[in-house]
Amino acid sequence: MFGKLRAHCTAFRWTLYVAVLALACLTATNMVVPYLTAALFNGVLGAHRWGELRWIVPAIPSLALVGGTFNFLQGYLSGLFGQKATFTLRQALYARLQYHGFEYYDREHTGNLMQRLTGDVEAWRMYLSQGLISGFNFVFNVAFGLVVMFTLDARLTLLTLVFMPFLIVAVLRFDDRVRPVYTRIRQAASRLQTVVQENIMAVRVVRTFAREPFEMAKFQEANLEFGRRNVDAGGYQATYIPLMQLLGNLSAVILIWYGGLQVMHGHASLGALVAFFGLLGYLTGPTQQLGFLVNLFAQSAAAEVRLLEILETPDAVRDRPGAAVLDPSQARGHVRIENVTVRYPGQGGRPALSGVSLEAKPGQVVALVGPTGAGKSTVVNLIPRFYECQQGRVLVDGRDVREWTLQSLRRQIGVVPGETFLFSASIFENVSYGRRDATLEDVRRAARMAQADDFIMELPEGYETTVGERGLGLSGGQRQRVAIARALLYDPRILIFDDATSSVDLETEFEIQSALEAAMAGRTTFIIAHRLSSVRRADEIIVLDGGAVVERGRHEDLLRRGGLYREIFDVQFRDRDALRGRSLRREVAGGAE
């Protein structure tokens, strides 16, 4: 009954059981009301036993009160059951998602995961909150209703049921038909949304190409399509819903006509006939919901499988038993990479890295250069165990990274990625993301080092300015500087700059570099950069190409060697000669260096 995710809802099963019990009581109570009607017609109005009014009349609101209490309980508790379960499930999903490794997120798109966290969780909640109780409701109503009706009058009961099979067929058929229509509505809605969204995002492009009429036509097409799909759905509703009502109502006509004849001939009592009118609704109402129920069950079953996938995918990277804690006060930041080979899944077996080794002694600066796809990021991602190597090993402070606990290892590594992600939070919160205890002064110190303090102070609310997706838009360079400040405040032994200044202009990059020299002192630093100006001071420069080290050494050695590094250098500094030939030479000469 609780499906594949039962682990997340059985703890609250009693909430549901009580709801079901309340529902049973409610149904039973409801069945009494037609008896009252029958008593009124047979006893009071028919047989003129006026005294019976004294209990019939107060019984009606009293039953409504009792029934109402049960009704409230079943509605509230069944809803609560689903909500309690989804609360727990959501918590469990969130926890799992916090620990799934990078590989998992490389595979699963955000949109796909969000669909599961919203749509699928909601489908499951609907099943628990409404589906289960509605199923019981159908069973109880049909069972109790039939018992009461047969007790009252078997023949009338059979007559009433004549149209039921037709109703059931219509209900199930409607649901079958209308589901694809709603899928098409959703598709049309998402198409419309895409058109509008792209138009607004590209507003400058649209305006400069003067493409407003084209955009308008594109929009109107999606707009009309969305409207048409909705009209389609309306058409199905117009066909089936009145039909279902009619089929339910035909039973009432039969009751009046044939039932009336039966009463006239003395085969049935008038009271029973009137009571049947009341009972009819208990049968047709839940039946009309049957399609909705079947759909709900099917959707929830599919949702459960997708949710289970999130919960049951094992972490690719996790603490080994007996892993040691890297003590912050003992950590030195010594990194050794020994002959590592890395293959990413789905890359056709071609290794992203093969046989790469390097060593960074505490406090040293190691730079990695090379063309896009050479494997630079792959190397540095091994140090905090974002990914793991298939061969070779990575040592931090003399111990394999897999032998440190993940948290204590990562606590000593500050990463500034090329693609900056800022959370929808204040700048203060973003900078202090890794250090919850930081004061404003700490945050500002880090920001100053990252050349970010000046522009932050000029923002409307300074460090309290909300940034991120919904907040103030910062330029790429500003975002990168916030990310640098975040890593500096984290105060790690090892710093990794993965193309961290790609979006700042050259002057700012120069300023950041000057400032970073102080921050880098005493920390082991890895720098990945395309602009050689930022790597030339490194203690060792590793030139990668196609996943292998092709050159290594200091800037001057590499320049002299005349290999790939020299080539890159020449392209980037083609203008050097022009500059040197002119004012810069004067400056250098006059600058008394």
Added chain:
Amino acid sequence: MPSEGGGAGARAAAAVGRWLGAVPAPAPGPERFRYRDEEEIDRPFDWGMMRRLLAYTRPYGGLAALATALTVLGAATQLVRPILLGRSVAVIEAALGHGNLAAWVRRLDLYAAAYLASFLVNWVCSWGQTRLTTRLGQNVLVDLRRHLYGHIQDLSLDFFDARSVGSVLVRVTNDVNALNDLFTNGIVTLLSNVFLLVGIIVAMLVLRPNLALACFAVIPAMLFLSTGLRRKIRVSWQRVRVRLTRINSHLNEAIQGIRVTQAFTQETENRRFFQVMNRRYYDSWRLAQMWSSLFGPTVTLTGAVGTGIVFWYGAHLVRTGAIQAWLVVTFVQYVAAFWSPISMLGNLYNSLLMAMASAERIFQFIDHPIRVVSPAGAAPLPAVRGAVEFRDVVFSYDGRRRALDGVSFEAQPGQTVALVGHTGAGKTSVITLLTRFYDPQEGRILVDGRDIRETDLASLRRQIGVVLQDTIIFSGTVRENLRYGRLDATDEEIEAAARAVSAHDFISRLPQGYDTEVQERGSRFSVGQRQLLSFARALLADPRILILDEATSSIDTQTELVIQRALSRLLQGRTSFVVAHRLSTIRQADRILVFDHGRIVEAGTHDELLDRAGIYAELLQAQFRFLEREAAG
């Protein structure tokens, strides 16, 4: 669900409370993340706004009238049914006392047939009414959406710069959809339910005034339930939705930022934050569920009181011979039928209030003034040579700080002008004004000697091509994206343009070549590739004047060379303005304008400016200082 507890009694109470779903209010944690909410607050009813909304239904008056007629007819069948039912009972009852059964049977046949007919008519009516009202509602929404979107297409950049993409998007989608209920059901519901309610009241009064008046005692309670309680329910569900939106925003962000979270070991911290958020959502939900669960039972209770009144007073009247028994049946049916129109009207009132909030937001956009207008009757700009002049241009985005403060310069046809300076110095403002995204407060901008404010806007922009930093790529194929530059370009022309800017090679390597779908705004392309694609698009448009905002992102050396080649091909023979970040681009420029604090502080060629040893030379030196030390040493 954890909860704190005191003594045994308190623990028991807490246990019951916990079981009922009560959870202690979460400790107000620090606001780790901030999610601004799209509040859905009701607006008081505004007749002026209502009239504006109703104006959209005017073209569909016939449709609305027909739908209303059908609905009223359907409602009429509901009105007669209690009487038919009552009369049938009367016939059956009468037949029991009298011998001549055949005559009574015939009358019962008649009533049963009429009863059947009333259902059949109702069936046809609801079929027609559903079809018509859906069409009416959708037609109106399509029109409204087009009107709104059309206006947004005409709005100037100041509008977009002040808003996030999401907030504009929800106007066109969610806010318009929120009016669906009003247009689909609103008007028709109002008329037919007023008709039904009045009809029931009149019928009851005609049938038996004193019994009718006794029954009307439940109407105020029903009115309260359908407006007051329902409002409370709706407001509590709105709170649930707002909190759910917040949860979803956070989930989305938690996934996108997962790498940062793991790198900074914030997994546990985030779980704690999420727990509070999740708990708040749960609490709001529990409250809403409680109010909603109250609704059904109270409605039933009110109905039962009405039925009790009919039973008691009706039986009394039957006993005194004032009425016949069948009238009791009819009245029970009428009392039960009260609820439907009152509920529908209450619903309508609620959706009206909600519609007011959406309508206000929609009209806010529709009423937003268009700042940059194409002058009425302006002649289209003929094909230009490409001479551009800024004359004493003063410009400010916010009316306070001057982004451009008296800028004058001239560019000859075919010249390449590089704009150089710190971020915020005024480079981007020049671009913004030349394309007329904004108009300057003072001064004039001339193209081929004509003030751009006096020419037709579209014809001006068609002759200016812009290549921006963040290359937006539309969903669709690569070919469609390139064709955006010129809609009537042939496949050959598109390919030629791609070849000219060296984009052909990587496009051909894509799975379906030019017909490959661009996914997630071009995320499958590298920064350099995206830039080449926008070059190709601009080349296809073949504008006389080209504006280029060079990407700052560093690109690997190979791609860098390709882009430089493509760039010189693109600039050939056009007047070009380049916000430059690459020295190679700047050096090739015919003129360099150096901006500082909204003014041009230096102008000249690369060599001239270096000789002057001013700000430009200083900028370059800063960039190459490391290198120079190296070279000198």
